[in-house]
Amino acid sequence: MKEVLLDANFPRDATGATYHVGTRPGQVANRIITVGDQLRARRIAAHFDGGAASFEFQSQRSFLTLTGTFKGVPLTVVSVGMGFSVIDFFLRECRAVVEGEMIIVRLGSCGSIDPSIPIGSVVVPLTSYGITREYDYFHPLTTAEERATGAMEPYKVTKPLDCDREIHDSLLRALEESTPEAAKAHFGGVAPRSVGEVVNGSTDSFYSSQGRTSIDFLDANANLIDVLRQRHSISTLEMETFVLNHLALSANLASANRASESGAVVADEALTTNDSRRIRTGAVQMIFANRHTSAFITPEEVHLLEDWAGKAVCESLASLEIPLEHTHKDG
Ligand code: R1P
Ligand code: URA
Secondary structure, three states: OOOOOOOOOOOEOOOOOEOOOOOOOOOOOOEEEEEOOHHHHHHHHOOOHHHOOOEEEEOOOOOEEEEEEEOOEEEEEEEOOOOHHHHHHHHHHHHHHOOOOEEEEEEEEEEEOOOOOOOOOEEEEEEEEEEEEOHHHHOOOOOHHHHHHOOOOOEEEOOOEEOOHHHHHHHHHHHHOOOOHHHHHHOOOOOOOEEEEEEEEEEOOOOHHHOOOOOOOOOOOOOHHHHHHHHHOOOEEEOOHHHHHHHHHHHHHHHHHHHOOOOOOOHHHHHHOOOOOOEEEEEEEEEEEEOOOOOEOOHHHHHHHHHHHHHHHHHHHHHOOOOOOOOOOOO
């Protein structure tokens, strides 16, 4: 960290740059694609006008921000790394430097626990669950009876939370319109397929809460994948989308609260609010792992899916309207 930070509640330097993502007003567009991987971020930015971003910042905490235009519309790609907590840093700090409504799409990889969705598919989830390890299940003070009766289960699953329906439909359309037929040679003769309305689970571990087993840790997860399929109809597992949807809801509740005279709001009102600081979210997930066959995608296949999905997400974002959009300035 080079600059002096001014506010312990929400640390920023004198230029307005945030503590971890490190960007300031004017550097981040209202339409953002967030990814976990810096190479993917650069592949997406290669679709920008002129073939590159016009603004780039790599923060000391490994957040990479690339801003440019796609068909003349300002777009930002932010590579954040992995997991729930980086989404919290990313979304709160980007919200702080962007005026007006935001649309945020996560373009990530995931594993499929649904036999009908193989590697090579690109899915658009509508609903996401949060799946976390129940830490107390493993605590020495938890009794064998609590574990045996199911009073305490080793993994917790939240209520489902939807992304924005219009964004979901737009993403799916953009993918369908650009299916890369030529890529079929790399996917056993079948062209990669897009699938909409998928039910996703976002987990707090790539390993235990995604049902990967280990002899080195006690994870109590041997039947977790079956439980997630049977109780919740979950098809895909990754590590960020639920938190993105949750924080957008939380931002929209705060907006509705500000707008409401009484102060108190209920979730339904928040979801329909048209506040100028509304956040709408969507997600596209490329299937990298097939948890039934244990197959994993090859680097060439990753490249093909990222090119297809990356361009489709840019097309979709550029086509979506943002009411009262503020003019974006590079700088
Ligand atoms: C785990 O390998 C990572 O891959 C998925 C998961 O959500 C997790 O972040 O997404 P990304 O490819 O976008 O990182
Ligand atoms: N990302 C995940 O989180 N899980 C997988 O199985 C593959 C990619």
